Amino acid sequence: MSAERGVLYRKWLDRMMLGMTTLCALIAIAVLLLILGYIAIRGASVLNWNLLTQLPKPIGETGGGIGNAIAGTLILIGLACLVGLPVGIFSGIYLAEFGHGRFGSTLRFLTDVLTGVPSIVIGIFAYTLLVLPMRRFSALAGGFALGVIMIPVVTRTTEEMMKLVPSTLREAALALGAPEWRAILGVVVRSAGTGIATGVMLAIARIAGETAPLLFTALGSRFWPRAIDEPAPALTLQIFNYATGPYEEWHRLAWAGTFVLVALILIINISVRWLTRNPYRTGH
């Protein structure tokens, strides 16, 4: 009697838990779909070729676009990658391969601290380091700030992904007379490639949406970006300006900018995944 009740209770609990987890998963997806859907509806409706390729028009005029902001964001991402990827990837390799001692764990801890530093603080850092001495806001300072934000994300994912590579692969390379650096770069990093690329994409997705550190580094501009030592426009800055502005036309551009930003991140995501796929990973 009581044993049977125990079974019933267990089955009931099992169903409850399954229902709870399913519900939470659905809520999480629903929020995401709601945001993406709303952006798509509001943004895509105003999207057209001119909007993607033209400069913003002066206040009062209709039309105009966010072409300069798209270009600026791409340039800032590129500059950030120049700073963030080499430092991040090589630090990750260091931590995974040689970071066993106290220096390694200190480095790991500091990296985690850096992950938690608010991006505006990193903006101030870039402002002090680059903007003040150069006496001007610049794409360089903005890209540098974003690159610093990338470093810890890339470092830790590179390290984690390299640690997932079975040590037998490294041993196989060493046993064939490969010098250590070749075993690490040619076999371990290569095997971890897809995972590292995922980390890089996460980092790019994160910085592409940053606004605060750009406010006093890249500054933003209403013109096409010309040189890296000049202020540069960025989608996030433009969205911020337009969304908080008083004009209906600006609001439309803000929605379009939001849509383009999300689409840009998606495109970068897919293309990096495609470029770094390993054809020999599985079966054929």
Next chain:
Amino acid sequence: MMSQFRKMDSQVPKVTSVKIETQQFNFYYGGHQALFDINLHIPEKRVTAFIGPSGCGKSTLLRSFNRMNDTIHGTRMAGRIWMDGLDICRPDLDVVSLRRRVGMVFQKSNPFMRSIFDNVAYGLKVNRLTRSRAELAERIEESLRQAALWEEVKDRLHTSALALSGGQQQRLCIARALAIKPEVVLMDEPASALDPMATQKIEELIAKLREQYTIVIVTHNMQQAARVSDYTAFLWIGGLIEFGPTNKIFTRPDQSMTEDYITGRFG
């Protein structure tokens, strides 16, 4: 108990010359001593098997022959291992050139995430052993033939090595090790993860390769040791209990402990 090992004299096999000789070799993982005063002669161009229960140090000893233990942190060794007059325990030894001479096949097949061709090519490319693409292809075919894999893979050399079966993957790893023409091939339980058919193929392969290479094989499977090896070393908790011709070890061992292990009374 340990003093018993120290009294053991190394037993020099007659007939063939010695390829590797260990002298009072000791090995430590941090504070834990894994090998005690090992004195052993590995004969050239013969198959030598290391048997013994798990944790007896047979893999550690095997991995000392190509300094693979260097990759584990906090290990330390004492004593000497001679290979053709070179002390391979020297701290300043160029391990890369040692590993070109001493190849290794691991317990679990570990092909790279590359094509079959590129797997075999890896050692050749890293060591710049071939001068032209034609020579490279030739060496790869030769190695795959030696490993009895050529017929099965010749039409799909540029497909993923990971699509091969477990037994084929292990033979690919053997081909990869043979490609750089080592003098010694170390095999760490090469068939323990394979089914009986694949195991048989590996054993046939070992029988064929013994004419050209000095082979040292670690195995858990005593029948396998009896089948494939010319000499057998029995290790027990870090000490070498007995070493001699395989048929002697398996029929009339000198040590009662060896007999007890072989007949399955412990271990």
